Amino acid sequence: MNCILEAQDLCIHYNKTPILWDVSFKVPKHHMTAIVGPNGAGKSTLLKASLQIIKPFSGSISFGRCNSDNHIAYVPQKESIDWDFPVSALDVVLMGRYGRLKYFQRVKAADKEAAMQALQQVGMASYSSRQINQLSGGQQQRLFIARALVQKPDVLLLDEPFSGIDMATEKLLIELFIKLKNEGKSIFIVHHDLTTLDQYFDWVILINTRLIGCGPVKEVMTQENIQKAYGNNLSLFEEAHHLSKKQAEGYIS
């Protein structure tokens, strides 16, 4: 069983409008996989569905044997966080350990030690007591990766980790990810920059509501496939499903 992530006829609806439709693929272990597609293609949705945060309308997607959350770590998009919240960097990384703690358990010294180690891995050990609103964009991103690392995951899922970061931090992060991949982890990244695909990744899932391709980067990212994903032949589809959505809410009969 060499595959880490498998989807079968996955359909995800939002208000009767399909966001992901009939998606099936298999991704092997120990790869750095990019999830690419135009805006609104369902990339974040795919990620959230694989984490069981969103329930599919039909079909399935799962992480095979590593289905217990302790082995899968998730780094969400930066925008969904309130950066004014009164917590320090260490507090945020400690949150990654909450999954191991039962309802009334407190945080122990071992947890703090693990958190400091994770901060060390991303090069932020000296910032442990800083307030999160005093961190730069790149530091905030590294902090959330540390929170994922403290869960000692086998699989790492990141939603647009490179958006709004300077080049230097991006290089730093990519080196960290490659190191993790070489240590045997599987990494999935929702990515928006097609130019860096073959540099950073060795596997890609190309989607635009439907699966266009899943496989090694060079095989999937052909001219034809890119045209299918980013081209305009879905406009009638979108129009029809817009009508369907309006009908489902009762605005047309």
Place this chain on the structure above:
Amino acid sequence: MNVLEFFTDPILRAPTIGCLLMGVSSSVMGVISMLRKRSLIGEALSHATYPGVVLGVSFFGVFFPSYQDWSFLGVFLGATLSSYLAIKVIHILETKYNVNSDASLCFVLSTFFGIGLLFASHIQFSLTFWYQKIQVYLYGQSATMTDIHVIVYAFLTSLTLLFLIGCYNHLKVILFNLEYAKTIGIKTNLIEGISFFLFVVSIVIGLRSVGIVLMSGMLIAPAVFARQFTERLSTLFLLAILMSLTSAFLGNYFSYTLSEKYLITMPTGPLIVIIGTLLAFFALLFAPKRGFIFRKVRIWNFKRKCIRENILKSIWKSPSQLTDFSYLRKNIGLSTWFLKRHLKKLEKEGWLRKEKNSFALTCDGIKKSERIVRLHRLWEVYLAEHLDVGVEKVHKNAEEMEHIITPELEKKLTKLLDNPTKDPHLQPIPKE
């Protein structure tokens, strides 16, 4: 006691007209604040008037104790000043100190009111008579309004209406997109400043009829009501004003009836607000386009339409000329009773005719079924050719979309697919 007497009787006319004027100004400013998505600022500001009300009344009690009838001027000025101060504080907290808007509204609301409580507790025993005058402002008491009140309210309301009519176009742009308004040279700061002031004024006018605690209801409810019926700004204002006038009048009417017939003294505020919010709920449920009930009805109608179209399609596809009931029963997953009802309706509408226990399509029925089948198969072609969907999977989605595709969409599909004659299952596609 007929309606006209409420406007002519010397005792009743001031309360009635006073409430109506409150309705006009509060609905106008309420629409503006709702469109800015700051509906709760009225709540904070109305509570913030309390210290001003107390101070205003005390001022009269101390310096002009013989001019009781004019004390409302003190209330007015005091309320306006403290409310205006509150709006400034909210603004400073949000901009200079980065306090979240929710927290700043809540803070200003409770602290201003609390300070008012402090002042009120002082005069509770030293100026007891005047203290009673303050309490009516908590929940409103229109019955004791005089003609002088009405004249002042009328003047202020006309200012509001003048502002609305005069700055209407500028307001429209500001409400839609503030930054854009600034870039095309509209004096946004001036207009915002005037609207803040008039907002305070509308609250102060409403204090006597609705009271401090419930005033925000009459700012929000008319706007919500009107919004369910229209998308045009001018109609929005008009409907809000009309609704507000209705609830103000009815609330006043019921307050009078309760005290005269049933001897229950009820403050006017709760009555006006109950009627107003009930009207708003009514609109949310029953407005023709956006109303909840109508939307649910439309969804249900669509389901019925799908079932009927599926029945026609099934008859069209059946191999024999006449389709018997058991065949339909097998193909369409419905109970006998429902199926019979649908068939009866279809027969009545002229889509099919019944012969003993079998059914056949009429000419119109054939045309209609062919159209549905055409849409189904066109969609299948589209999915297979443009979206690479496997042939075995196109049918399911097409089953749904065949009921939704409009004639315009059909034209676009035909053009895009180059008027195909066969679907992915190699079945013929009926012509247009």
Place this chain on the structure above:
Amino acid sequence: MLSLNPYWGVNFFGFLWTFISRIPLLISGNCQMVQDELQIFVLSLMAISCSLIGVVMMLKKTTMLANSLSHTILVGIVIAYLLSFSSQGGFHPFSLSIKTFIIAALISALITTFLSEFLTKSLKLQEDASIGLVFTFLFSLGIVAVTVFSRNAHIGTEVVMGNVDALVSKDLLWLLFIAAVNISLFILCYKEYLLTTFDPVFAKFMKISTTFFSYLLMLQLSITVIGSFRIVGVIMVLSYIIGPALLARLFFHQFTKLLLFAPLFGIVISIIGVALTRHFLSMYQMPLSTAGMCIAVLAVSYFLALIIKKRKKSWQLPSLDQQDQSEKAL
């Protein structure tokens, strides 16, 4: 009776001195608690409950929902009264049995949240408008019902203002219980509250239910408001929810510290408030509302704190800049 009150005639500093010296006596049970001390303890307990809840609600940006709930409790009380058929010689919302109390709290929390959510989600109304509509409607219904049932036209005023001077020692026990419930819930569910407020998506991923904890918070709020409003009125409860939390936020930037210092600030403000009320009574023969005084103290403290913060910022700015620039280069 008046001459037995050790606080009679003292000024502000005298009050504090007397209070401090009486604490060991009170603890050892050597003397009876007097009205002023009862007020201090009751208000402090209320401050603890309210500010704990307030810290979380402020960070969740739902304090106006707390305003809404503090009004709708009246309807909850009316319904609970009707359901429990308890007739203690006429209806008065200030005299509730425990059963009625709990039912009222549950009903209020549920109605408010359900209605607001129904309006926002199914009727597609914007959130602030739905909060405003729900509470004005329910509160108006409550006022009408209560006025009709109790034949008392001034009920509305009492709900909003409360009556601190009518405190009895039973209230102390009540508020002690409520404070204990709140403190223990916050200690037990600290991680869950932190996570569901800060990062709801991550919380869902960790299988911690955001819905459960927001309903739990509303229930805590409901119980606290119903337990406290007869003493100080709903508006003061609200100011104790948002005030100490905002004050603590100015000085402290750790969630844990906020939960610790907001109640502390609340207690200090209550003590100063009661002391000042006694001061005004003794020195100027002015009887003032204790609740109003506490809120005034809160407002002044916040105002001073803002000024102090502005001054502090202007002193500290240069050194922080340099340190940040060298580290941000990473």
